[in-house]
Amino acid sequence: AQTVTQSQPEMSVQEAETVTLSCTYDTSENNYYLFWYKQPPSRQMILVIRQEAYKQQNATENRFSVNFQKAAKSFSLKISDSQLGDTAMYFCAFNPPNNNDMRFGAGTRLTVKP
Amino acid sequence: DAGVTQSPTHLIKTRGQQVTLRCSPKSGHDTVSWYQQALGQGPQFIFQYYEEEERQRGNFPDRFSGHQFPNYSSELNVNALLLGDSALYLCASSSGQDTDTQYFGPGTRLTVL
Numbered sequence: 001a002q003t004v005t006q007s008q009p010e011m012s013v014q015e016a017e018t019v020t021l022s023c024t025y026d027t028s029e030n031n032y033y034l035f036w037y038k039q040p041p042s043r044q045m046i047l048v049i050r051q052e053a054y055k056q057q058n059a060t061e062n063r064f065s066v067n068f069q070k071a072a073k074s075f076s077l078k079i080s081d082s083q084l085g086d087t088a089m090y091f092c093a094f095n096p097p098n099n100n101d102m103r104f105g106a107g108t109r110l111t112v113k114p
Numbered sequence: 115d116a117g118v119t120q121s122p123t124h125l126i127k128t129r130g131q132q133v134t135l136r137c138s139p140k141s142g143h144d145t146v147s148w149y150q151q152a153l154g155q156g157p158q159f160i161f162q163y164y165e166e167e168e169r170q171r172g173n174f175p176d177r178f179s180g181h182q183f184p185n186y187s188s189e190l191n192v193n194a195l196l197l198g199d200s201a202l203y204l205c206a207s208s209s210g211q212d213t214d215t216q217y218f219g220p221g222t223r224l225t226v227l
Contacts, residue, residue, distance in 0.1 A: 004156075033214045045157070045204060045218035091156050095214050100147055100170055102216065104156030 002027045004094050006105035013082045014113050020067075021077045021108050023092030032096045034068065034075045039107070040088040048090070051075065082112045116141050118207050118219035126225045127195050135190040135222045139207030146188040147216060148180060151202040163188050200226045
């Protein structure tokens, strides 16, 4: 069974600082996709960043970057220059190709403090 | 460019009743997936619709059913509601050319009393 684990239920960071959210997953698949989604109090699940497992290069989207370690089955999210608007629940998700039963972790609640 | 929309925003029902939730996909998307998100948990996959047929289904009972219309919009129906069905129901859409990346709507909060 494919599972996603987020071991940090809550984290906080000072505005303008850097924070890293952890995610590990379990799968026997070789090709798959990994995602980080952000869910603010408004409830809308927003795609933050996506990584294809066959790509060795870590994905980057502005202040958001990932550290993808395929052998270790680890997929952490780094947020640089944290902003108050980054306060939200962050979910790590796993999706094998052609199988749309996307699996989510339990989430990490991130608070950015002024 | 309109994103994924869902209606209603909130809904209150009593046990045993039936409910229908609606979703319109993002412009250009033809695939709709439904998720249930219980309080304090990550979303769980219910099912996915493509070309008006259920393409894949998660571990949910037959009380949960759906439909996709020719314009790609979708409905989620839940019969014989239980207290445990109280949750945020999320709809996500994707393109047939990139089904692995899903974009979510704002959700419908269902409360079963």
